[in-house]
Amino acid sequence: MNASAHIEAVFAETRRRNPAEPEFHQAVAEVLESLGPVFERHPEYADTGILERLCEPERQLIFRVPWVDDGGAVRVNRGFRVEFNSALGPYKGGLRFHPSVNLGIVKFLGFEQIFKNALTGMAIGGGKGGADFDPKGRSDGEIMRFCQSFMTELHRYLGEHTDVPAGDIGVGGREIGYLFGQYKRITNRYESGVLTGKPVGWGGSHVRTEATGYGAVYFAHEMLATRGEGFDGLRVVVSGSGNVAVYAVEKVHALGGRVVACSDSSGYLVDEDGIDLELLKEVKEVRRERISAYTEARPGASFSARGTVYDVPCDIALPCATQNELDREDAVALVKHGVRAVAEGANMPCTPAAVQIFRDAGVLFGPGKAANAGGVATSALEMQQNAARDSWTFEQTETRLAAIMRDVHAQCRDTAATYGGNADDYVLGANVAGFLRVARAMTAQGVI
Ligand code: GLU
Numbered sequence: 001m002n003a004s005a006h007i008e009a010v011f012a013e014t015r016r017r018n019p020a021e022p023e024f025h026q027a028v029a030e031v032l033e034s035l036g037p038v039f040e041r042h043p044e045y046a047d048t049g050i051l052e053r054l055c056e057p058e059r060q061l062i063f064r065v066p067w068v069d070d071g072g073a074v075r076v077n078r079g080f081r082v083e084f085n086s087a088l089g090p091y092k093g094g095l096r097f098h099p100s101v102n103l104g105i106v107k108f109l110g111f112e113q114i115f116k117n118a119l120t121g122m123a124i125g126g127g128k129g130g131a132d133f134d135p136k137g138r139s140d141g142e143i144m145r146f147c148q149s150f151m152t153e154l155h156r157y158l159g160e161h162t163d164v165p166a167g168d169i170g171v172g173g174r175e176i177g178y179l180f181g182q183y184k185r186i187t188n189r190y191e192s193g194v195l196t197g198k199p200v201g202w203g204g205s206h207v208r209t210e211a212t213g214y215g216a217v218y219f220a221h222e223m224l225a226t227r228g229e230g231f232d233g234l235r236v237v238v239s240g241s242g243n244v245a246v247y248a249v250e251k252v253h254a255l256g257g258r259v260v261a262c263s264d265s266s267g268y269l270v271d272e273d274g275i276d277l278e279l280l281k282e283v284k285e286v287r288r289e290r291i292s293a294y295t296e297a298r299p300g301a302s303f304s305a306r307g308t309v310y311d312v313p314c315d316i317a318l319p320c321a322t323q324n325e326l327d328r329e330d331a332v333a334l335v336k337h338g339v340r341a342v343a344e345g346a347n348m349p350c351t352p353a354a355v356q357i358f359r360d361a362g363v364l365f366g367p368g369k370a371a372n373a374g375g376v377a378t379s380a381l382e383m384q385q386n387a388a389r390d391s392w393t394f395e396q397t398e399t400r401l402a403a404i405m406r407d408v409h410a411q412c413r414d415t416a417a418t419y420g421g422n423a424d425d426y427v428l429g430a431n432v433a434g435f436l437r438v439a440r441a442m443t444a445q446g447v448i
Contacts, residue, residue, distance in 0.1 A: 001046070003039035007032050010051040017056075021104025023323060027111045027348060028055055030367075034431035037419040042439075048447065050439045057110065058091075059083040062103065063153045065131055067145045078102075079150050081129035083163055084110040087441035090161055091127030092117055092376060094168030094197075097146075097175070099134040106130055108323070109168070112347055113376070115434030116369040119408050122380035127163055129154070135170045147178035155183050160193035160386070166379050167197040169322065172243060173209065193386035196379035205382035206394040207401055208375075213247025214398070215374015215405050216318055216345035216366075221255060222409040223341050223364040223426075224316075231257035234340075237314040238262045238275075240321030241284050241291050244345045244372070248318050249275050261312040263321065264291045268309035271301035313337035320345030331357035344368035355427065362424075370408050370430040377404045 001009070011032050015025055032051070039046055065077040080103060083091040093113040096106075106128050114126030133146055157163055167176055176197045184190055198204035207214070217231075224230055234257045238245045241264045249259045258274040264284075269275075269291050276298060283293045295303040310317065310330035317339055319326045323346065331354035334342070342358055343366035344350060350358070350365075358365040378401055385391055392400075408430075415436075416422060416429030423429075 003036050003043075003046070006039060006046045007035055007051065010055060013052070014055045018104070018107070021107060023108035023348070024104045024111065026352065027108040030348075030352065030427070031111070031115065031431045031435065034428045035435060038432055038435060045439050045443070048443055050442055053442065053447075054085065054114070054438070055111075057082045057084045057107065058086060059157075060103070060107075061129075061154075061157060065133070065146065065150050065153065067142070067149045069142055070139050077131045077133040077146070079129070079131045079153060080106045081154060081157060081163070081165070082106045082110040082127060083157070084126045084128070085114045085438065086125035087438050087445060088118055089123035089125045090159075091163040092124035092166075092379065093126060093128040094166045095171045095175075095179075096128070096130035096168040097133045097135050097170030098130070099132055101130045101132045105323075109347055112369050114438060115431060116373045117376055118434040118437040119370055119411060119430060120373050120377040120380060120404055121407060122377060124164075124376065124380050127165075128168070129165055130168065130171075133170075140174075143175065144178045147175050148182045151179045151182035152186065155186050158183065158194055160191050160383070164193065164379075164383065165195055166376070167243075169242065171197075173197065173199045173204070193383045196382040198382070203382075203386055205378060205385055205397055206392065207397040208378045208382055209243065210247040210250070211378035211401055212244045212372050212375030213249070213320065213345060214251045215377070215401060216244070216320065216343050216371045217248050217251035217255065218374065218402055218405040219366050219371040219409055220316060220318065220341055220343040222406060223343065223366055226413075226424075227340075227364075229340075231255040231316070234258070234315040235260050235313065236316045236318065237309055237312050238318045238320055238345075239268075239309050239325060239349070240264065240319075240346065241280060242320070244375075245318075245320040246277070246281055246284065248320055248345055249280065250277055252318075253277065257316065260314065261309050262291070263309040266290045266292065267303055267305035268307075268312070269295055269301055269303045270312055271298065273300055310334050315340050317342045318345050319349035321349060322346055323348045324351050326350045326354050328353040328357060330354060335361045335363060339363055342366070343371040345372050347372065359425075359427075364424065365426060367427050367430050369434060370412050370426060373408050374401055374405055377401060
């Protein structure tokens with residue numbers, strides 16, 4: 001069978017065995033579409049069933065999460081952990097608490113995580129988990145009881161050498177704290193490295209909170225540098241207003257750019273003077289309110305519930321909200337307004353049609369598995385510190401993160417040039433570089 005027939009057969013079989021999981025199919029298709037040149041050079045990967053094995057998670061866990069709300073009513077959610085691939089290290093990837101979470105979403109995220117984690121160069125495999133729990137409007141006590149119930153089941157599958165979750169949408173330092181406490185209580189082990197994203201002061205790493213947003217901006221900065229440009233004086237649009245978006249805004253401003261718009265699920269805000277970071281943090285992180293509250297406190301800014309944040313003209317777009325948030329029409333609008341670079345801070349925020357439009361227009365496009373790898377890379381730095389019972393300074397940790405992002409960027413370009421002849425093809429470069437590292441390890445470890 002030739003390379004493309006082999007890849008097509010694996011994709012058809014993956015779709016057949018995983019029906020009604022469109023995001024998972026999309027994530028698999030995006031990687032497989034890059035792999036033709038790899039299988040032409042390395043037919044041995046077809047002989048050892050690398051792709052067939054990569055597309056089937058090593059283990060998939062689905063469990064009931066019962067908890068009692070503040071009114072005394074019993075609630076039931078569904079918890080997930082997909083332990084996708086452990087060729088490079090313990091399963092590593094976040095937990096997402098959001099009503100949209102289902103098995104297909106967790107599988108798409110876990111699949112992406114395999115290649116992202118490989119690109120970081122660290123010893124971490126790929127996994128992902130979460131629950132269809134909606135934290136919005138829940139009290140602190142409810143969040144704690146939910147996290148405790150979730151961990152009561154999940155703890156038996158975790159371990160610092162086995163599976164190491166972290167945060168994702170809906171899971172931050174508070175939730176990681178409750179999850180860690182329950183793990184410690186059940187196992188009677190202070191196993192610092194079993195979770196990352198812990199608060200600084202009891203095992204957490206400096207820069208972990210900021211890392212995904214900072215990393216995405218570093219990646220965009222590297223892309224711009226290939227054109228002899230920097231962020232200085234550029235207009236930037238960031239979607240979302242969660243942890244990734246907030247720290248992307250901070251780093252853009254530090255590099256001399258101006259973020260003029262950001263969003264949440266209720267709409268978007270425009271602030272031509274540049275987003276006031278302290279106010280945004282106050283609204284989203286302390287008061288946990290909608291972004292319209294930002295505009296109430298800042299008369300020059302405006303809020304819109306209609307249209308999308310991508311209607312705002314900009315030089316750089318950083319989608320930092322969620323999957324498939326930036327579609328074909330958004331991409332057309334961005335290109336029309338002269339966007340120069342797009343770096344994905346979220347996981348798979350651009351639809352395949354949008355990505356195609358950027359590529360056709362010659363817009364520099366950094367796919368999430370490369371551009372947002374800074375978060376998980378810093379989780380791996382947290383694991384290193386925990387293993388050594390050490391704690392590094394903010395500056396030391398940020399220096400490591402910046403070096404990792406430079407290396408991820410360079411790997412993408414070098415690999416894209418080698419396998420496709422165009423160093424600007426970051427999609428090809430990220431997929432192939434990530435795949436090769438995992439495939440080599442899987443080959444060496446035999447058919448397992
Ligand atoms: N959820 C983050 C991601 O999408 C971080 C995962 C981690 O730190 O393990 O990469």
